[in-house]
Amino acid sequence: MSEICRICQFKLNEIIHFGKMPLANAFLTQEQFDHEYFFDLILCICPRCGMLQLQYQPDPKEMFHDHYAFFSSTSHKMSEHFLHFANDIKNTYLCHKKDSFIVEIGSNDGIFLKNFLHTSIKHLGIEPSLNVAKVAQENGIHTLSDFFSKNLSTQIIAKYGKADVITAANVMCHIPNITSVVQGVIELLHPDGVFIFEDPYVGDILEINSFDQIYDEHVFYFSVTSLQNLFQQFGLEIIKVEPQKVHGGSLRYTVAFQNTHHIDTSVHYYQRKENSQRISDPHIWKQFQKNVHEIRDNFITTLNDLKKQKKSVVGYGATSKSTTVLNFCNIQSDLISYICDTTPIKQFKYSPGTHIPILPYSEFQKNKPDYTVLFAWNHFDEIMQKEIDYTNSRGKWIIFFPQVKVL
Ligand code: DWN
Ligand code: SAH
Numbered sequence: 001m002s003e004i005c006r007i008c009q010f011k012l013n014e015i016i017h018f019g020k021m022p023l024a025n026a027f028l029t030q031e032q033f034d035h036e037y038f039f040d041l042i043l044c045i046c047p048r049c050g051m052l053q054l055q056y057q058p059d060p061k062e063m064f065h066d067h068y069a070f071f072s073s074t075s076h077k078m079s080e081h082f083l084h085f086a087n088d089i090k091n092t093y094l095c096h097k098k099d100s101f102i103v104e105i106g107s108n109d110g111i112f113l114k115n116f117l118h119t120s121i122k123h124l125g126i127e128p129s130l131n132v133a134k135v136a137q138e139n140g141i142h143t144l145s146d147f148f149s150k151n152l153s154t155q156i157i158a159k160y161g162k163a164d165v166i167t168a169a170n171v172m173c174h175i176p177n178i179t180s181v182v183q184g185v186i187e188l189l190h191p192d193g194v195f196i197f198e199d200p201y202v203g204d205i206l207e208i209n210s211f212d213q214i215y216d217e218h219v220f221y222f223s224v225t226s227l228q229n230l231f232q233q234f235g236l237e238i239i240k241v242e243p244q245k246v247h248g249g250s251l252r253y254t255v256a257f258q259n260t261h262h263i264d265t266s267v268h269y270y271q272r273k274e275n276s277q278r279i280s281d282p283h284i285w286k287q288f289q290k291n292v293h294e295i296r297d298n299f300i301t302t303l304n305d306l307k308k309q310k311k312s313v314v315g316y317g318a319t320s321k322s323t324t325v326l327n328f329c330n331i332q333s334d335l336i337s338y339i340c341d342t343t344p345i346k347q348f349k350y351s352p353g354t355h356i357p358i359l360p361y362s363e364f365q366k367n368k369p370d371y372t373v374l375f376a377w378n379h380f381d382e383i384m385q386k387e388i389d390y391t392n393s394r395g396k397w398i399i400f401f402p403q404v405k406v407l
Contacts, residue, residue: 005046006053006176006219007230012044013282014055016211016289018328022352023058024215024320025069029349036353037062041324043214043221049229050280052202052221054214057176060128060147063217068129069345070320072111077382079111081246082169086115093165093194094121103156103163103188105148105181105197106171110136117141124160126152131345149177153184162190168197170247173220182234185255195236195255202226203279204249208402209291211328212321213248223279224251224270231255240264248378248401291402296329298404303335312369313398315339316383317376318346318358325375325400327353336373340364371406373398 003012021041028036042055073079094100100121107113107125109132116123117140125143127133133145146152156163166185175181185195200213202221213221224241231237239261240254251270278284306313315322318341325331331354338357341347346358364372368390374397376383384391391397397407 003044003055005049005051006178007051008046008049010046010048012053012055013047015043015045015052015282015285016214016292017042018211018214018324021216021327022323023063024217024323024352025063026352027069027318027346027349027358028352028355033350033355038353039216041214041216045280045282045285046226047280047282049226050223051226051230052223054216054219057219058216060174060176064129064147066130067345068132069343070108071132071135071343071345072108073135074342075379075382077379078246081244082112083115085167085169085252086112089165089167089196090119090121097164100164101160101162102165102167105166105168106174107136107141107143108132110139110141110143112167112169113141113143114139122160124156126156148175148184149180150184150187153188156188162193163188164190164193166193166195168195170199170250172197173199173218173222176219178220178230179234182230182236186234186236186257189257191257192260193256194239194261196252197255198244198246198250198252200247201243201249201251203274203277206277206279206284206288208248209288209295210248210321210401211288211292211295212319212324212401215320215324217320222251222253223274224253224267225274225280227253228271232258237263238267241266241270246378295400295404299325299400300329300331302398302404302406303331306371307335311371312367313337313371313373314364314369315356315373315375316364317341317374317379318343318351319375319378321378322375323352326351326356330354331356333357337369338363339375368393368395371396371398373400377401 018041020038044055104125107127126148128147130145133143136143202223237258242252244250315336318339333356338359342361347360
């Protein structure tokens with residue numbers, strides 16, 4: 001257990017203890033039920049630097065390996081999101097440079113870097129989960145299958161030189177030794193280069209009660225304030241902050257060496273906002289804790305009522321996030337008969353901890369249920385577009401943020 005802050009070594013304050021949890025992406029077979037791994041999921045805050053973090057995170061090698069279950073390209077909207085992201089970078093930072101080089105940390109199946117194929121921009125992805133990295137490699141995307149760290153950046157420089165842009169999407173918040181990552185970025189980044197990353201924003205988690213963002217892989221929950229505290233120790237600064245609609249509300253941070261770039265007003269805007277919200281104050285999180293318990297009770301009551309009425313209820317999207325909800329609420333297959341998901345590696349397995357069957361999407365198409373719990377709520381627009389016939393034929397959706405609701 002790490003009861004001290006991973007960044008400033010100050011004693012952490014507990015915000016909420018979710019109880020025992022399995023690994024969010026450890027979908028399993030029946031034979032594996034008896035050997036399932038559980039750990040204590042405890043969200044804490046550092047009263048000194050304001051960084052929210054897990055008290056304990058399982059070993060990264062247990063989570064990211066050669067059978068990692070999340071493939072980024074399962075969402076068309078996310079593919080569009082990364083196309084726009086790539087175009088922004090090309091237009092803002094790379095168009096006037098010759099021989100430019102971009103590195104992505106946590107490149108997964110190549111959803112972002114594919115936009116740099118067939119251009120004059122050199123690219124490299126760093127992705128420790130071998131099975132997803134292989135998909136990228138098979139599509140011609142240069143990918144090194146390893147965990148990014150200070151040591152790795154020395155090897156990258158020796159082979160490819162310094163990077164003009166380093167990106168990371170939904171990755172920085174996964175890495176416990178974040179100071180080694182920042183040191184690696186400092187070494188790898190060209191003196192006038194930029195490091196751009198995005199992650200779910202703690203302000204949105206607080207605002208909409210999205211407690212399902214809290215699971216093993218997400219060791220940190222960033223605010224602008226806590227990140228500034230981190231970066232200033234290393235001679236870096238945030239020069240721009242841009243809100244993103246993806247993953248239930250994220251922020252994109254552009255970071256550079258101190259005094260090399262103009263600081264956008266968005267940075268001051270978020271700092272002031274977080275100050276007035278008192279986002280780093282442990283007391284503010286008491287209300288969040290209350291809301292989370294209320295959502296849990298209402299969700300269980302809703303599902304029990306539907307069971308009494310003999311309604312059919314299934315889940316949509318076997319997300320990592322659903323592992324927290326299902327285990328925290330102890331929901332099993334008597335309340336949700338299966339979860340449909342388009343990812344082959346998850347299909348015909350069982351959800352971690354509460355063992356609900358995961359079935360292919362075709363099952364949902366064949367037998368339309370009365371009620372569907374939208375576990376992939378962050379892809380709401382995309383899924384509503386796709387399922388318009390279900391909704392029009394009186395299929396009901398259950399969502400749980402900011403509170404439990406039947407649509
Ligand atoms: O941070 C992380 C984010 C980026 O991705 C990782 N730690 C793990 C993962 O989190 P997640 O599993 O909660 O991500 P998603 O994108 O919410 O997962 C969506 C799931 O739903 C996937 O398994 C694919 C599935 N899906 C589907 O079956 N039909 C998704 C869509 C859009 C669909 O139409
Ligand atoms: N960037 C993608 C994937 C996010 S999921 C997207 O936004 O959709 C998190 C990814 O980070 C996984 O593919 C995981 O294997 C990778 N990852 C975890 N720890 C890492 C590390 N230390 N260095 C690089 N990648 C890492």
